Amino acid sequence: MSQAKNTITIKQLVAAITGQLEPSQFQDYCPNGLQVQGGSEIKTLITGVTASQALIDAAVKHNADAVLVHHGYFWKGEDACLTGMKYRRIKTLMDNNINLLAYHLPLDAHPVLGNNSQLAQLLGLTVEGGLQPGEARPVGNVGSLNPPMSAADFSQRVKQVLNREPLLIGDDETMIARVAWCTGAAQGYIEQAVAAGADLFLSGEISEPTVHTARELGIHYMAAGHHATERYGVKALGEWLAAEFGLVHHFVDIDNPV
Ligand SMILES: [Zn+2]
Known part of the structure; x- marks a missing residue:
């Protein structure tokens, strides 16, 4: 946790992560990168393992501009329709102008x-x-x-x-x-x-x-x-981004016994 020293654009944020993780080098089961678009200015970043409703609600409380996770959405074979649980999660992100970024195998x-x-x-x-x-x-x-x-x-x-x-x-x-x-x-x-x-x-x-x-x-x-x-990769990436760009960063651990 630190005071916001800086604001960067979502394009800069995605470019910095792409430079580190090189997602194009992986054959993955989900899209890696910006999965849901929000506001263009990033000051506060939330990281967590899975983009669950609880994590998104925590991001809203923190007034976050972006959520960065290991387990995002749009997995191969999943129902593509934005209904039910998936609708509620994505609506919360969009209503609050929060970007969702997800990196799976590149972050492993x-x-x-x-x-x-x-x-x-x-x-x-x-x-x-x-x-x-x-x-x-x-x-x-x-x-x-x-x-x-x-x-x-x-x-x-x-x-x-x-x-x-x-x-x-x-x-x-x-x-x-x-x-x-x-x-x-x-x-x-x-x-x-x-x-x-x-x-x-x-x-x-x-x-x-x-x-x-x-x-x-x-x-x-x-x-x-x-x-x-799988808590520690996304946390380390968030800490690296916060140090590199002077962002406010909170790793939010939503308990999961599995
Ligand atoms: Zn996993």
């Missing part, structure tokens, strides 16, 4: 500001490579935990950092030295984590088959929360 993958990089810093993981070998902009990483610790101790660390009890599949005593991680709902990448030689794969969510896969392939799995693992 950014080597500094991204969800995976930020989570690694918080958990004390050293990035050694991408979860998809040979991929120029990998979503998810593999790296080391220094010094190695038992699965139970690592679980305790994750709980303290994220303020949420993770679900650990695998025994408590195994020493964890090599970790693969991918924020959000990346449980489907578990076999890539095995191929990368990880002792433990951490993601946000878990599915029923994940447990059997982990047991049969001999890897520990940790579900640390989709929301909890």
